[in-house]
Amino acid sequence: MIRVAINGILGRMGQELASAISRDEDLILVGGIDTLETFHEDRIAVTTNPDEILGDADVVVDFSSPQGTATIARSCRQHHRPLITGTTGLSRDQQKLVEQLAENVPVVQSFNFSLGINLLIDILQKTARVLKDGFDVEIIDVHHRGKKDAPSGTALTLARVLAQTMGLNESQAIQVGRKGKNLKRGHEIVIHSLRGGAIIGEHQVHFLCGHETINITHKALSRSVFVDGVLRAIYWIPGQKPGYYTMQDVLELKA
Template sequence: MTRIAIAGVGGRMGQALSQAVMEHPEAQLGAASERAGSPLLGQPPTAQDMAVRVVSDLASVLDAFDVLIDFTQPEATVAHAALCRAHGKRLVVGTTGLSASQQAHLENAAKAVPVVFAPNMSVGVNLTFKLVELAARVLGDSVDIEIIEAHHRHKVDAPSGTALRLGRVVADTLGRDLETDAVYGREGYTGARDRRTIGFATVRAGDIVGEHTTLFATDGERVEITHRASSRLTFASGAVRAAVWLDAQPPGFYDMQDVLGLR
């Protein structure tokens, strides 16, 4: 049985993760944390986990968990990665908006403990990555490629980590550099489209859980590969699946493609 700690258990994703842990036959909730000052501190995270009490510092409950799942904020995630490395705890990270230096902290932790880092833990999204790779390989440079994503109004980073991963899949497949070929929105007189560019369009509205479309278009036809999530539980279930999978893995830096055997 994999004992799991959830960082940010009071948030929308934290609540979904609690449910996903409860529903997985090989997982149990061992610990849960929230920010200092949260009214949840000292309380059980859910009615089903009365033996667990929410803490502000996971260092105080190290004996209660084997793997930490973190969908919080970049600064908190970096601190949690250092904690896991220092104490031999496995780590699953779904936090988005990390800078290159913050991601480097995760990669450094992965030298000592196994880490799964993915912008999207959904099984369906990770299948979508493979389909987009296939489409890019087949269609090549003969099409214009745009990525359209939509999320709820509370999401603080844009484009989403999943949209950026889709763009990187396209760029890597076609031998392009996403840093120079990405176009993030358009306004005013832009001139004709450069076929090598990879466009991104972002929508933030209402309670949209997550929608991503990769559009391959040329004269006379277009191919659209779309994933729509209707519940955060799909991300949470994937994260718990990754946490259990880490039981048998050596130290290393993994993603959901590894977890699902899609490499």
């Protein structure tokens, strides 16, 4: 049995994950952390203080807010608990706390837990290696109106993977949106974000040249694609050495 605590348990992802854990005979949901004290489905205590439940958990899963991730990373360090985190929009300092935690315990961080996106990363590396000369690359991310950060963490991950594969300097090449007059297309990788409705998550990567285009799209049709990935990470993380891991490690997709 693996005992799991969820940070952000009352949110969209937290609730789906809590239901999936409750249905899984080999997992026990020991409690949740969120911004108010309550009960999840009358049974599971929800607290605002991680210290109250971390001692009971083998693994902590975080889908909260950047501030929530910072707080849980500090508590996991104090209680020596492994962390699986999917929260996006972290500042440099918040990201540093996650990476510092990984010096002491195993940490899985992924800005998209779906199998499809992690396979897409593999496909993009192969495609970009071949198309790196002569093709322009643009990324579009489309999400529901409640998403707080833009561009999405996934779009940034895809852009970084493309920049690395194409031998570009990440910070110079990755650009968010395009605006201006007399623009000149260089080697930039531009991310465009659309927000509206109830779209769970769509990412399009466009490779464009004068004679042909290749468009690769991934659509998440339900949050269960992320939940399935998180469950795989929950089963994978116990027994791992301290370190920073991604879903590429969990799914054994790393080259």
